[in-house]
Amino acid sequence: MADLSMQKGGSSELAKFAIKQAYKHKVIILLFMAILLSVHTHWMVMREWHMPTYGNTMIHVASARHVIEKGEYPLIDYSYGGGIANLYVPGYRILVAVLVLLTGLSLDFASRLIVLLFGIMVPLGFFILGKKLFGENVGTIAAFASILPGELLIYTVRPLPQAFGLALLPIAFHAFYTKNFRVALLCAFAITLIHQEAIAYLVGGLGVYFGFIILHLLWKVILGKGFDSAKHSALLKTSLYGILFSLAVYLLWQFVIIGHINVFELAQFKNHEGNTVSMDSYILKTGSLIANFSLAGLFVCLAIFTKYAIDDIDSLPSEIKPGLRSFVIFLFASFGSYFVLNNFSISRNASLVSISFPFFLGPLAGMEIAAISLLVAFFGVLLMKVLDRSENYQKFDKLAYLFLFALFFAGFVAVKNDAIGLRVFMDRFLVYLQIPLIILAALGLNSLLEFAREFPKRYLQSYS
């Protein structure tokens, strides 16, 4: 009996110890779970007797095989009867060839194994980017959120250079954001030689960030406000060097292969490759959770910018600043809510066919949407009041919001440029837009959780 009670006491101590350790290492455990989920979704690549062939996967195998069998990279493409310069950047193909040469695995198995590696890298990349921008909670949510977009899975579950580029992009953005110059340039170099579209998005995102910083500085100059010139100069330099270095590496490759550097002569530009993205396909390929919560994240970003901008204007009487900000936030929230409830549309009666709103409410009439939007708008104002006082949110660098918004803006323009008649990339860049959307969704969800944590605490304190 004594032994049994000791044993019970021992196991209870052990359980307490295990719980304590699990709580202590909760982030690592959650991240591990996210990685397991990601590997689970990517495991389908192992299912068939042969690796997937959709998406031109075998053209990369051809170049890798050429490297293995001939000991050189093929400068002439195997596509469509051959005879055309092999313009596709060689990084991924050489990686597969090296893996086969080192391990003796078949090209088929090595290609599938690399997909599982991407499955591990994707949540890890989003974790480190989300954590750096908005802390551990957002990083952890982003790691889980990265599993949800169908389009991201479609492009990372097949042995494609694009999958490698997508897995590296969050890591590259992290390096550029933290101004880790060496790692940033190394990532830019690797992505440039792995996938053209991925580097186009990296360059586009950094370009927009660069532009936003310039606008921010102009704003400061116009208002006669000072700014940290050393910090902003370092930000501008890192972005600019990243852009120039990536362009130089790619153009050098293009010049060596086809003898000119005019990218607008490429068929992708000439043929206006890509299809328009409808709202239905956007939601289907992004997932309803990411689509909804990313709007919440976008709202938080815009509300932060609004506060920042209004606070900067000295000519405004300080008494009206909080009210003005609340009014603008109210407008953002009511419009965003109307947009979501109206089936992600601003057209009248779009909600009659409800495909996107995640709760079955039936078709909503205009008055119902208006009423709910009003409530959501009030909640939005309250949310920002709470977040303003949150110690966690006060720690976040305002540049994190700007950086994330820049990535969103670059992706949005790449996807919806048909609206301005450009019609390039479009659906081909939806998967890149999903990178900021995942972080935005994590920020949105974390903001709501922060509200649930902080509001009762603040409310009870402020009125007692």
Add this chain to the structure above:
Amino acid sequence: MGALSILTNQRFKGVLAIAIYLIALVSSLGVAYYYNEDMNKAKWQADAWMNPVVTQEEEKSMKWVRENTKERETFVTDIFGGEHMMGESLREGTEGGDWAIIPNVVTRMSEVNEFYKTSDAQKASEIAKRYNANYAMIPNRQIFAGFEWLWPEKTKLQNTQYFELVYKDGDFEYYKIK
């Protein structure tokens, strides 16, 4: 004053705090439910891209291709057949690969589609020769040359003036273009 006193009432504040925690809990369950839904939808979307399309007979034939044809030999193939062939044997297909870099690719797709569709042996032979193909792959599956999925029309291949059967494994065949 009345409304304010309710708001500052300790019991009301307690109830409100509990209500917020309950809403957060129920919402978390909702998020978990939709997380599972979205993940399954993502897997369902990706699943459609997992099909290897090519057949095991096609894979098996690569040994014959390597042993009996020269490197970068051109075969009449559909997109999947051509890409599989280049990856497995370093031969080339009339179709398959990075279409965006190929001049007049739509015409090429249309004509290769016609090769598989037509019953006219001479016409098929002319198309093959136009694209420097010395062999034609006739797979034991539907082909896709850019426009439609279709079963290869085989009667034309019986015309020995234009075609010679050089490899057969069940319904999977290679013909030499004469």
